[in-house]
Every structure is written in C-alpha cells, then in structure tokens.
Amino acid sequence: MRKIGLIGGMSWLSTRTYYEHINRLVQSRAGMDHSAPLLIESLDYSKLSRLSSADEWKRAAGILSDSAKRLEKAGATAILIGANSMHKVYDEVAAAVKVPVIHIAECVAQRMAADGVKKAAVIGTRNVMLESFYRQKLIARDIELLPPEMQFVDTLDRIIYDELLLGKASRQAERELKTIITNLEQDGAEAVVLGCTELEMVVDVDANVLPIYDCTRIHAEAAVDWIMGEG
Known part of the structure; x- marks a missing residue:
C-alpha cells in the first residue's frame, strides 16, 4: 500500500473523521488486520480561521505549502488537504510539491x-x-x-x-x-x-x-x- 499525507487540524474534528473513514475503508478492502499507511500534520487552526484579505490567504498558502513539503519529505506519495475552504490555495500547494495533491x-x-x-x-x-x-x-x-x-x-x-x-x-x-x-x-x-x-x-x-x-x-x-x- 502507498503512504498518503493529510494536512489536518482545520478543525481537528474533521481530521479525526478523515482518519476513521480512511482506516475503515482500508480494512474493508484489504482485510480487518490492515490499517492505512498515513502521515498527518495537524496545523494550528487559529492561524487559518475566517480568512478574508489577500495577505491572509497568501500567508495560509505558505503555511499549507510548507506542510505539504514536510509530508512529501517524510514519505507521502500523495497529499490531501483536510478542509474544503483551504482548497482556495490548492494551486499554490500543488505547485510546492512533486507528488499529487488530491482535490476534494x-x-x-x-x-x-x-x-x-x-x-x-x-x-x-x-x-x-x-x-x-x-x-x-x-x-x-x-x-x-x-x-x-x-x-x-x-x-x-x-x-x-x-x-x-x-x-x-x-x-x-x-x-x-x-x-x-x-x-x-x-x-x-x-x-x-x-x-x-x-x-x-x-x-x-x-x-x-x-x-x-x-x-x-x-x-x-x-x-x-x-x-x-x-x-
């Protein structure tokens, strides 16, 4: 199985949901004795909440891009952004790494x-x-x-x-x-x-x-x- 990376923490509740969904699906496909090879970087949501200005979104793009780079370096072969709203900076994140970023x-x-x-x-x-x-x-x-x-x-x-x-x-x-x-x-x-x-x-x-x-x-x-x- 290929290792995948999740940029989470936006909120941690959705990160927990991703972790549960992914592992249950892996079990259903690979067998109950399996679990997902998964890397998670949980970000501090207070820095990413209720963004409005261009400068705030530029800062968010940098935070998520840096996170994606760390996950790639740690061995992730593809990356998820665990928040719909943060896909506003998807293009910047995808450009920061060589591995695919799966768009929600x-x-x-x-x-x-x-x-x-x-x-x-x-x-x-x-x-x-x-x-x-x-x-x-x-x-x-x-x-x-x-x-x-x-x-x-x-x-x-x-x-x-x-x-x-x-x-x-x-x-x-x-x-x-x-x-x-x-x-x-x-x-x-x-x-x-x-x-x-x-x-x-x-x-x-x-x-x-x-x-x-x-x-x-x-x-x-x-x-x-x-x-x-x-x-």
Whole structure:
C-alpha cells in the first residue's frame, strides 16, 4: 500500500473523521488486520480561521505549502488537504510539491457526473459557497449549480464557525440544515454537496430528502484508491 499525507487540524474534528473513514475503508478492502499507511500534520487552526484579505490567504498558502513539503519529505506519495475552504490555495500547494495533491471538489464532481447529477447545490462556509475556486470544479463537469442564497450563506457560516468547528452539534442546527436542504429541493436541486467537512455532524447523509454528497467521505475514498494503488 502507498503512504498518503493529510494536512489536518482545520478543525481537528474533521481530521479525526478523515482518519476513521480512511482506516475503515482500508480494512474493508484489504482485510480487518490492515490499517492505512498515513502521515498527518495537524496545523494550528487559529492561524487559518475566517480568512478574508489577500495577505491572509497568501500567508495560509505558505503555511499549507510548507506542510505539504514536510509530508512529501517524510514519505507521502500523495497529499490531501483536510478542509474544503483551504482548497482556495490548492494551486499554490500543488505547485510546492512533486507528488499529487488530491482535490476534494474534483473528487466530488467526478462522483456526481458518474451518477448523472445535472443540477445541484453546494452548502458550506461563505467562501466555498460564494467564490469560484470550489464551484468551478462542479460546473466543469456540466453540473448546474443553484445560486447561493445569502440567507442560507449567513446561517451556514454561523453554524459552521460558531458551533461545528467547536465540536458542538445542536438540535437547532440540525433543524436549520433540514430546512435549508428542503428549500434547495424545492428550488430544483437533484442533490446537495456538503462542502464543509464538519457538516456531517448535523446532516444525516444516508437518510435525507435528497442525495447527499459528503465531501469528506468521497475525498477519503479517493485517498484509499490511491493507497491501494487504484488511483
């Protein structure tokens, strides 16, 4: 099996989820006595939270690029960035190393296209929902995306930053997400992308009114494809 590197810590809760998903998938494919050859560098999230200015994002690109270099030097043959929002600096990170950096939105787009999804909605943090760096990967696969509604953007940003990233998953947040997803279905969405690794804390991925594409699971599956020599 090939060793893979994970840039984590954004938040540590999603890093834990990646670790669990990847190891369970390796066990299911290779046998229960196996575990994933995995390197993790957990970054200090306080330096990467709620970035807005160009200078802040430039600093973030440097932090993640340095992390990727360390993982490559330690023996990682491919790298994951364990946060949707940090894929804003994907190009800079990918250029800093010689090994592949597996793009989370590209994995999701590939899965949705294979399933024949034509119209979808993305929910996540403000920058994931409003900026093009994530959405363009889906659009490139001829998937029409519903325009983000600012009411939903504000609600999701609050839930993610004020609750989920702190490890809180309230019943109120669950109800708000159910309402948002129901509204998206009424607006014509055939599926919903969870464009935030923590959203599975308040969204029942396997029992919902619409097909839910959980970016963390899909990214982890792509990682295991690589580990097993299938990617």
